[in-house]
Amino acid sequence: MSTIVNREKTEFLYQQVAQLIREMKAQNTLQAGQKLPSLRNMAAKLNVSIPTVKQAYLELEQQGLIEAKSKSGYFLKAMDSQYDKPKRRRLSSQPIAVNKQSLIEQVYEAIHRKGVIPFGIANPIAACSTDKALARTMRRVMTMSGHQGINYGAMDGFAPLKKQLIYRYLDVGIGVDFDELIITNGAQEALAIALQCVAKPGDVIAIESPTYFGIIELIENLGLKAIEIPICSEKGIWLEDLSNALQQHTITACVFSTALNNPVGSLMPEQNRADLVALLESHDVVLIEDDVYGDLYFNGPRGKPAQYYSKKGLVISCASFSKTAAPSYRIGWLIAGRYAQKALGLKRAFSCSSPLLNQWALSEFLASGDYDRNLVKLRQILRSNKERMIHFVLQHFPAGTCVSDPQGGCVLWVEFPAGIDATALFHLALMHNISITPGSMFSASNKYQRCVRLSYGLPWRDEVERALIKLGELAASLQMKKQSAT
Ligand SMILES: Cc1ncc(COP(=O)(O)O)c(C=O)c1O
Known part of the structure; x- marks a missing residue:
């Protein structure tokens, strides 16, 4: 790496360091959620000073590309923080009686099936078991x-x-x-x-x-x-x-x-x-x-x-x-x-x-x-899983999909573009051994028909990544079907 930063160039050294990290991210050499080398290590690798690396990290942080986590260092975020988040909804201003039981029963049944990838259950300690x-x-x-x-x-x-x-x-x-x-x-x-x-x-x-x-x-x-x-x-x-x-x-x-x-x-x-x-x-x-x-x-x-x-x-x-x-x-x-x-x-x-x-x-x-020792580990794993899942959703789900940026916990809220019904996706995904939670379950008035909740509270394995890619394909197939029907 030490030859990559060039003192002859007109750009400042810190800009070159920042550019290098952007390129490594674009080429997937650095992956979403990954911890960046410490300031000292990065400075030694690139043969630049620690303040130069610090300046580069600060610039990337301001651009929403990386984030500093207290006492842990710098981590690569899933995407620039500019990615689309789910929008505010217009809701009824009247109180209503509710009825949710049937869909909840189906979702519970799905999460207990053997061999199912359990995006549908919010069980964070599965990621770091006690x-x-x-x-x-x-x-x-x-x-x-x-x-x-x-x-x-x-x-x-x-x-x-x-x-x-x-x-x-x-x-x-x-x-x-x-x-x-x-x-x-x-x-x-x-x-x-x-x-x-x-x-x-x-x-x-x-x-x-x-x-x-x-x-x-x-x-x-x-x-x-x-x-x-x-x-x-x-x-x-x-x-x-x-x-x-x-x-x-x-x-x-x-x-x-x-x-x-x-x-x-x-x-x-x-x-x-x-x-x-x-x-x-x-x-x-x-x-x-x-x-x-x-x-x-x-x-x-x-x-x-x-x-x-x-x-x-x-x-x-x-x-x-x-x-x-x-x-x-x-x-x-x-x-x-x-x-x-x-x-x-x-x-x-x-x-x-x-x-x-x-x-x-x-x-x-x-x-x-x-309990506290496990909690520290659990938070770290969940944070990294979150970044990975956001990365996969943004890469593999249909264009126009919006994703939340949770500040903690173990679930992601995903809003699909028009033409994708989340309850239909729930049934379709289950045929492929993937469980998800359809968005309408989270509203007393059956809003959020295009939303799903995905849990990243699980051990991150290749099969999780494959399931996310599959889910993206299934969502796209529903969208195409809808488009050809209209
Ligand atoms: C927001 C929220 N509140 C309450 C509960 C119920 O928690 P418990 O399993 O401790 O009854 C859950 C469980 O998923 C939850 O997500």
Whole structure:
């Protein structure tokens, strides 16, 4: 490499270094998501100074070609940040009853089929499994728990686990009382309890659009109505739209993921999050914060959960270990605040308590530091998978396809050009052993017919790349069919 930079040329050395990296990317010598050599290594390879390389990296970063990640170095992005992102949608301003069950059942069935490439399931830890470390911990717990291990656990949860969680919330500036934290069966039960603490059948709940279909399903099953508030793919909820909805309707509560919405991966800037809580509390509307992806941010440090900004105690936080340790353990929690007593009554009525051994193992897993060590690796792998997947989508999907730029989490939101129906693509892809999640599942009003959610929470192998190429071909075939029919 040392002969490539030429001191006789009129361009500055840093421009030559930047050009060299652009060419290596164009020729695929450097691949999307790949880490660039450190400043020192690159300078030594090219026989230039460290400030020259630094200047080149800064220029490429400004052009959106590479990104700096705190304490990790510089990484190649999938494409210039100028690529097309999904657009804001016009949504109905009226609350609606919802019905999502049938399509959800089909998608769930598909992800459990043997041999299927599981783009349809958001299971990030598949990319960096905790199984061995957790199995070791669980064996130890089973040996030491003795008779207690098979007894009923405390209704509000295993005390050492609750203490671990309380300790972790201190890191983000939130002091949680022992009694307001309740361990649940996953975040799904936490959300169900939170909704039933504050709403009764017929009440209107504001949700993000698009949003996680499990929330829509809950609203449907609890006899509530949904009003969809559009989100911006980078910054989350559009506060102006929310403010208009609050003026037009009696909204009882909102269920939002301010940190890393599923399926878009948006992350609300801190100020917007503070403004969101202030806006809702000025209307006495409860915010149920779904924070399951909060720990999977790509650019740290972790932001403050919405609860931090609450002045009136109208924020309920729900989260779980499903995306960061073990979804099969079904361990989540809610910080119910002023609703703690009602929430505990609902927990008792629904499931009495959550599996004790699973809570015990997770509390040991946290205490040993294994959880945080795995999390660091998991974030790195997901970040790199994201870049690779964006790269493949932009290269192999039909022209005009738009892709989100998630700020964390494990899913990509893809919007196809006209003529491609995502539900038809779901059925077609399944015939080729590829599972995807059709976009309409993420809307109470069946929007996003041209969108799909793809999970990059999987080990990256050649077969993943082949499946993405195939998916692009299948989408193109649907588009051609549509064009020849019209
Ligand atoms: C945004 C969101 N919230 C809640 C849940 C439910 O989490 P759990 O598996 O812990 O019940 C999920 C699961 O996929 C999710 O994506």
